[in-house]
Amino acid sequence: MPTPLTLAWHGDELLDDGMRELLCGPGAMFERRVEDVLGVPAEVFAQRAPHVPALLAGAAEHTPDLTYLAFADPSAHAVTFAEAHRLAVAYARVLSARYGIAKGDRVAVSAPNGLEHVLLWWGTLSLGAVMVGLNGWWTPGELDHGIGLTGPSVLFGSGKPLVRLAETRAAADGVPVVSLDELHAAAAAQAEEPATSPGAVIDEDDPAAIMFTSGTTGRPKGATMSHRNFVHFGLFGGLGGAVDTLTGPPGRRQVPDGAQRASVFANPLFHISGACFALANAPLYGIKLVLPPPGRWDEEAALRLTHDHGLTQWTGVPTHFWRMLTHPRFAEYDTSRVTTIGSGGATFAPELLRLFEEKMPGVGITNGYGMTETTGTGTFLNGREMEGHPASVGAAAPTVRVQVRDEDGNPLPEGEVGRVHINGAGVFLGYWGDEKATAEALTPDRWYRSSDFGRIVDGVLYLESRMRDLIIRGGENVYPIEIEYRLVEHPDIADACVIGVPHTVLGQEVKAVVVPRDGARPTAQAVRDWVAAGLAPFKVPAHVEFRDALPYNETGKVIKRLLEEAPAAGRDHAM
Structure with missing residues (x-):
């Protein structure tokens, strides 16, 4: 019978003995050991801050x-x-x-x-x-x-x-x-x-923050993050980045001697990535955070700040990078000090990777896979994995274990598709005020049951699908069911379904497929206005299509793949 698989980090094995001792040996910044964390053993960093x-x-x-x-x-x-x-x-x-x-x-x-x-x-x-x-x-x-x-x-x-x-x-x-x-x-x-x-x-396991994450019911849940979670984030990311830099290909860009590391601070503080970057990474590594001008994120402003402040790293979502690299005045700004690109929440298109190589050769790129409930920890895609498995989300991050399990909770062997589970010191405390949701999300030994499905092949994780067809628009998670609930409250709408459609810069955009009530003729703008009155702007459909009916299967579920095809003939639609 095939052996169940667990992904774990072995990046330090790529280092020579001297460098491994310097980074991970006794008393070193990234020394690791196994300790009891909330009643179960977990690998932690021995030299961590207490809170x-x-x-x-x-x-x-x-x-x-x-x-x-x-x-x-x-x-x-x-x-x-x-x-x-x-x-x-x-x-x-x-x-x-x-x-x-x-x-x-x-x-x-x-x-x-x-x-x-x-x-x-x-x-x-x-x-x-x-x-x-x-x-x-x-x-x-x-x-x-x-x-x-x-x-x-x-x-x-x-x-x-x-x-x-x-x-x-x-x-x-x-x-x-x-x-x-x-x-x-x-x-x-x-x-x-x-x-x-x-x-x-x-205490390091006291709650520090409640960060909201949309659940499959469409109502945001409050993921309760501990002090340990934030401290751990800074250390696991620092170790992974250090090993990638030391083992990367020749010609990799390096921060100049004596220069302070610096980054635009664009990720919002109400996202786990923004909060962790400001509270953990910046103080741990002496990073200067440059706040962009007020208002919507602007690619030329980010390029100007890169030039003026000698930024050494960019963090954001692929949408940001697309817009900077393709800006007509890109060459007028000095981006030579940028050594690393960090992202998460959306995949890098091959065209984007080629654009980086063309315009910023030697820059190191890391795309993380994780979620709020795991403090963003899960897998890293960089270096060898990005070259050899570009369609994957990478190998396990330091101190993290990843398994793919069936619906009964049994770990699956290589190549079989199941629900992604993540374990480690970055796993959250639970959902604030929601014991039922917490019990559904956490196993008794504190493995987080994600909403993602994937398979493990050649030591890396591939995602197969997202439960409830999560839309990732410019790094924002959009759960269709929340928008669908809003749409069917409209007096002129009998039925509705929401899907994601590809977009070169944003990754995806929101599309609503709407069935009007008999005799009603709502316009696309009326549909958008209705959603905008009740939900945040990034959830408002960019595309609206009208159909006579939605395609349902025998169990009463909408067959969303049919909606991704061309609009039904004979019906008006607006895009």
């Missing part, structure tokens, strides 16, 4: 004068790690004294990335409180769901999200809605006082 606030404190002690946050406006004062730590302590004092925040309380925020947003995270976590990251694009109704689920003591915001927070039922019921500018002013007035924080005793 998230210790990461910023360590950076303030060891690299106090390195820039932490810089800005597009050259006249704006860049913030060092020491300054950020001092301000974070002041934020904690204000949160404690003015809003009564203490260990275990929830503090919610809906805002664009910014200095005040980052400092709110640090101040909240240093009190042992739990940060609730609300999607900055959510409507008031969507915000009410997240707020009602997590029960925050106070709501912070800025810009348009602050306006939407003020329109929520929670605000009407008396939950304070506070501008981040107001909080910052109060904290800045105390920033010159001695750096003593109200503090809290924090």
Whole structure:
């Protein structure tokens, strides 16, 4: 009988003895050992920080004068790690004294990335409180769901999200809605006082944040992330990146001696990738984060920041990279210091990889596969795997184990398709306030049952399908059922189905296939307006097609593959 497979990381075996000892030996930064984590053994990093606030404190002690946050406006004062730590302590004092925040309380925020947003995270976590990251694009109704689920003591915001927070039922019921500018002013007035924080005793398995992830029911669930999860993210990614750099092909770009690593900070803080990058990677490795101009992400602004700040790495989704590399003024900007490209959540098209090789030869590219529930950990696709298995999502990341299992939970042998399971110290605590969903997602020995199906071949993982036909639009996860529920509430719509259609830059776009009620003739724009009134903009269909009926199978399920074919003859459609 074929042997079940478990993917595990063996990247350090590619190093010579001396380099392996330097990186992973006793006392080294990436020394690993097996410890008890929430009742089950897991491989962890021995030299890790005890919790998230210790990461910023360590950076303030060891690299106090390195820039932490810089800005597009050259006249704006860049913030060092020491300054950020001092301000974070002041934020904690204000949160404690003015809003009564203490260990275990929830503090919610809906805002664009910014200095005040980052400092709110640090101040909240240093009190042992739990940060609730609300999607900055959510409507008031969507915000009410997240707020009602997590029960925050106070709501912070800025810009348009602050306006939407003020329109929520929670605000009407008396939950304070506070501008981040107001909080910052109060904290800045105390920033010159001695750096003593109200503090809290924090265990690494205490909850640190609640990050929302759309479930297959279409209602966002609150994935509860621990301090351990964030700390682990920085270390597993650092080890994987170091080994890839050391074992990569000749001609690989290197950060110049003495140069500070720097990156545009484009991934939103309410995504696990953005939060982990700001809270773990930046303080661990002394990375300067450059905040882009306010408003929608702009490719020329990113290129200008790359030029002006000597950025050494780009992080984002393939959509960002497409737009930068194909910009007509790309050659006018100096991108020679960019050594690494990091992404996740969407695959790199072969055409995009060829474009990188043409315009930025020698740059190292890593595409990660994971999800919020695993703190983004799962597999890495880079180096040899990207060359030899470009259609895969790569091999297991450091300290991570990956299995493909049948629906009874039995690990499957090579080549057989099943549900992807992930195990390691990056696995979340569970869904906030939802024991049933947590039990469905986590096995008793803390393997995460993902919604993805795949197969293992030649030591790498290939994804076969996504449950509920997840759409990934510009790095945003869009679950069709949520949009379908909204569509069928329209008085002129009898039935509806949502699918993803390919898009060169965004990866996919949302398409709605709509069956009007008898006698009704809704327009494509009316359909879009209806969705926009209830859901975030990235969920609004870019394409609308009208049909007489949807194709159902004998069990009553829509056959979505038939909808991906040409529109039915004789019906009007709008694209």
